[in-house]
Amino acid sequence: MSNQSHGVQQLVRGSIPPVVSSSRQDPFKVACASCNLRELCLPVGMSGDQLERLDAIVSNRRQVPRGAALFRTGDAFSSLYAVRLGFFKTCVAAEDGREQVSGFQMAGELLGLDGIGTDHHTCDAVALEASQVCVIPYHQLEHLARELSDLQRQFHRIMSREIVRDHGVMLLLGSMRAEERLAAFLLNLTQRLRARGFSGSSLVLRMTREEIGSYLGLKLETVSRAFSRFQDDGILSVKQRQIEVLNADALKALVNPGEC
Amino acid sequence: MSNQSHGVQQLVRGSIPPVVSSSRQDPFKVACASCNLRELCLPVGMSGDQLERLDAIVSNRRQVPRGAALFRTGDAFSSLYAVRLGFFKTCVAAEDGREQVSGFQMAGELLGLDGIGTDHHTCDAVALEASQVCVIPYHQLEHLARELSDLQRQFHRIMSREIVRDHGVMLLLGSMRAEERLAAFLLNLTQRLRARGFSGSSLVLRMTREEIGSYLGLKLETVSRAFSRFQDDGILSVKQRQIEVLNADALKALVNPGEC
DNA sequence: CGCGAGCTTGATGCCGATCAATGCATGTGG
DNA sequence: CCACATGCATTGATCGGCATCAAGCTCGCG
Numbered sequence: 001m002s003n004q005s006h007g008v009q010q011l012v013r014g015s016i017p018p019v020v021s022s023s024r025q026d027p028f029k030v031a032c033a034s035c036n037l038r039e040l041c042l043p044v045g046m047s048g049d050q051l052e053r054l055d056a057i058v059s060n061r062r063q064v065p066r067g068a069a070l071f072r073t074g075d076a077f078s079s080l081y082a083v084r085l086g087f088f089k090t091c092v093a094a095e096d097g098r099e100q101v102s103g104f105q106m107a108g109e110l111l112g113l114d115g116i117g118t119d120h121h122t123c124d125a126v127a128l129e130a131s132q133v134c135v136i137p138y139h140q141l142e143h144l145a146r147e148l149s150d151l152q153r154q155f156h157r158i159m160s161r162e163i164v165r166d167h168g169v170m171l172l173l174g175s176m177r178a179e180e181r182l183a184a185f186l187l188n189l190t191q192r193l194r195a196r197g198f199s200g201s202s203l204v205l206r207m208t209r210e211e212i213g214s215y216l217g218l219k220l221e222t223v224s225r226a227f228s229r230f231q232d233d234g235i236l237s238v239k240q241r242q243i244e245v246l247n248a249d250a251l252k253a254l255v256n257p258g259e260c
Numbered sequence: 261m262s263n264q265s266h267g268v269q270q271l272v273r274g275s276i277p278p279v280v281s282s283s284r285q286d287p288f289k290v291a292c293a294s295c296n297l298r299e300l301c302l303p304v305g306m307s308g309d310q311l312e313r314l315d316a317i318v319s320n321r322r323q324v325p326r327g328a329a330l331f332r333t334g335d336a337f338s339s340l341y342a343v344r345l346g347f348f349k350t351c352v353a354a355e356d357g358r359e360q361v362s363g364f365q366m367a368g369e370l371l372g373l374d375g376i377g378t379d380h381h382t383c384d385a386v387a388l389e390a391s392q393v394c395v396i397p398y399h400q401l402e403h404l405a406r407e408l409s410d411l412q413r414q415f416h417r418i419m420s421r422e423i424v425r426d427h428g429v430m431l432l433l434g435s436m437r438a439e440e441r442l443a444a445f446l447l448n449l450t451q452r453l454r455a456r457g458f459s460g461s462s463l464v465l466r467m468t469r470e471e472i473g474s475y476l477g478l479k480l481e482t483v484s485r486a487f488s489r490f491q492d493d494g495i496l497s498v499k500q501r502q503i504e505v506l507n508a509d510a511l512k513a514l515v516n517p518g519e520c
Numbered sequence: 521c522g523c524g525a526g527c528t529t530g531a532t533g534c535c536g537a538t539c540a541a542t543g544c545a546t547g548t549g550g
Numbered sequence: 551c552c553a554c555a556t557g558c559a560t561t562g563a564t565c566g567g568c569a570t571c572a573a574g575c576t577c578g579c580g
């Protein structure tokens with residue numbers, strides 16, 4: 001099972017080539033220094049010997065099969081996880097059982113930040129396809145961040161951006177209408193895919209309509225109807241989970257109705 | 261102008277007495293060690309000499325008049341702010357001008373975390389009453405956190421809890437109905453007031469119906485109607501912004517409809 | 521006193537939820 | 551290879567909660 005054959009492989013590869021370590025090549029031992037996600041992940045801004053020290057604590061990889069949980073609400077918190085391959089969703093639950101998807105995570109993104117505050121995870125992280133994560137023991141990360149200011153800075157940036165991202169979702173949930181929400185969601189997805197070297201105009205959704213709806217505060221039927229309408233309007237081509245963006249400008253105009 | 265006469269002073273004082281420094285007393289120079297918020301704020305878990313070092317970088321206070329902005333979207337980020345006295349709201353804006361309240365902050369809570377990720381603030385922080393904040397220069401905080409692991413730990417916890425709080429708001433916005441949202445909001449407020457030594461059954465809202473509605477993804481008329489209905493049902497007494505909680509259990513039952 | 525900001529209350533309409541049926545793709549066992 | 555089951559998606563019909571529009575009302579304040 002090659003670790004290059006999974007993930008968003010059905011998408012067109014773009015400009016950033018995967019960098020593969022020459023000597024240490026091993027699906028369970030890939031150094032941050034030779035990881036093609038190093039410009040998106042925790043090591044941003046770190047140099048050679050710093051990377052080696054980070055590598056020393058991020059030695060463990062973990063496979064997560066499709067549908068399996070990386071962690072669940074209430075689990076003791078011990079590590080953060082960097083998505084190396086695959087795709088995750090995180091779900092929060094109210095006491096009465098209502099569940100909601102709080103985010104989707106792709107390669108290079110960090111999972112588990114919710115656990116730092118209480119030493120227990122406050123959401124479920126579930127793989128939407130066969131995935132692989134790098135395990136980052138939190139106490140070792142804290143210790144190392146006290147010595148490497150670049151690591152500290154990048155870690156704080158990641159947490160801050162997570163907060164800003166959540167504010168954006170709150171804005172979406174609080175004030176946008178169904179089609180605007182879906183348009184914003186698709187633009188966000190394509191932008192993140194583009195940052196990973198994919199074209200962004202052609203994508204395969206890893207989640208169901210119901211999961212999209214849960215994330216966007218809509219019912220699955222509403223999501224489906226919005227997709228159909230986008231297709232009727234020539235903005236998208238929709239074949240189940242295979243999406244082609246035909247008119248990205250129209251999507252952007254939907255999100256910012258005031259600007260056109 | 262005494263710094264004890266502002267804030268949530270119309271609320272009944274509870275168990276935690278304000279601790280006032282004997283020697284350093286001065287509204288613009290109150291040491292963390294002698295601040296009555298030290299158990300809620302950044303110094304949690306820090307001991308004597310650590311507190312002194314934190315004090316050294318948190319030397320500056322800033323007054324913010326009612327209606328004034330502590331910072332605005334786009335401002336360069338340089339410091340975090342701990343609310344010492346008063347009450348704030350934070351607002352995020354979409355490109356098309358739509359604004360939404362993303363949070364309310366009271367004494368002991370931190371403002372400005374949004375700015376770390378991009379070196380610029382991504383929301384407005386506006387005082388809802390005459391307020392005072394402690395200015396925490398961020399680069400000095402980073403530096404000190406590398407030496408004081410207790411400070412580092414508490415700072416990370418605060419950021420993580422902010423993320424978890426945002427997830428809770430997303431759940432509220434995505435899946436609760438109007439009255440549940442307002443009930444959850446009121447319970448959250450009373451809980452935070454109780455943590456600050458107030459009774460929690462009697463409170464004065466510092467924000468308008470419109471601001472509450474913006475935060476909860478509702479129109480002000482809907483908020484007003486929900487208040488009226490709670491009053492009709494004997495759950496609250498509502499006189500403009502003066503709220504008495506008559507039946508806290510009924511409020512809790514509204515938030516968790518499955519449990520009763 | 522009278523103005524104005526903020527709050528309440530009513531009437532109406534619309535967007536998205538809900539209920540229900542059908543369609544489509546994948547997989548499994550006979 | 552077909553029949554059937556299953557999970558997911560689409561589409562239609564109806565309903566309800568909240569937004570919207572529109573008056574009044576309250577209270578603080580110049």
